[in-house]
Amino acid sequence: MIDTLLVIEDDPETRELIVEELSEAGFTVKTAGDGAAGLQAMLDFQPDLVICDISMPIRSGFDLLEDLGSGYPQLDSIPFIFLTAFADRDTELHGRRLGADDFVTKPIDFDLLVEIVRARLSRGPARIRRLDVQLTGREAEALTWAARGxxxxxxxxxxxxxxxxxxxxxxxxxxxxxxxxxxxxxLLAARAGLIRP
Incomplete structure (x- = not known):
């Protein structure tokens, strides 16, 4: 199965370059031009991984990640990589506190980006969705009660x-x-949206 990536980047040229490089690396790539459109795209098709610029109009990358942490449990398990022109410690600390999995600094080293994407896709709860795990109603109910202690x-x-x-x-x-x-x-079932504790 080909992994689907969502690139959220407001600069059209940068966005086009990222799409071209990731498509050549074998990924299906969809795009959004700002954080608000990015959130809608995530809800529409739940990508396998998100690559997101930090500085954007309407909703920044930080705003988007904050939105995800406060009301979208079905999107919790999607790996999230920030693109940033600000390679300073405070920016990275803030992003990681919000839940970012990784950072790639602009100008983008595309070989590095592809390797980071592959590494993130090879591990973690997002794999559950791609394996098409389905729980019966009773299995989900029993796990829900377990999740509630x-x-x-x-x-x-x-x-x-x-x-x-x-x-x-x-x-x-x-x-x-x-x-x-x-x-x-x-924990994995909750992160993958299979149960709602």
Whole structure:
């Protein structure tokens, strides 16, 4: 499956260069010209990774990342890379506190950008969506209660099933998600938007 990237950049020439380089590297690339359009694009097609300029009109990259952290759990697991002309420590610290995964400084070293993108796509919860993991209703319900801190016994009462049935559904979900504990399963499922704790 070809990974789909979203490039959010207000400068048309820079945007065109990034699209050209990433397309040549084998990615499908979509674009937006500002943070507001970028958020809408993320909601519309949930890209596998976002590359976003910091300084933009309407909504800056920082504004966009702040928006994501305050109300869009279905987008939480998408890796987010900032492009910046400001290679100073305070800018990077602020971005990382908001949840940025990486920074690439302008002028862009495209070989470096492609390697960073590949590295980010090869790990992390965003992979769950690309693997098309699907939980049954009962698996999602059992994991939701686990994410809320309920024991299997408590979840059994809430779900009106036996404790053994709860454990069965949680173990199936863990197997599908490729993790070894119910906490990991609940965390990854929540980040991928499969459950809403």
């Amino acid at each position: 309920k024991s299997s016994a408590d979840a059994a009462i809430l779900m009106n099933v036996t404790e053994r049935t709860v454990n069965f559904h949680v173990e199936n979900a863990m197997r599908k998600l490729g993790v070894g504990s119910r906490i990991q399963a609940a």
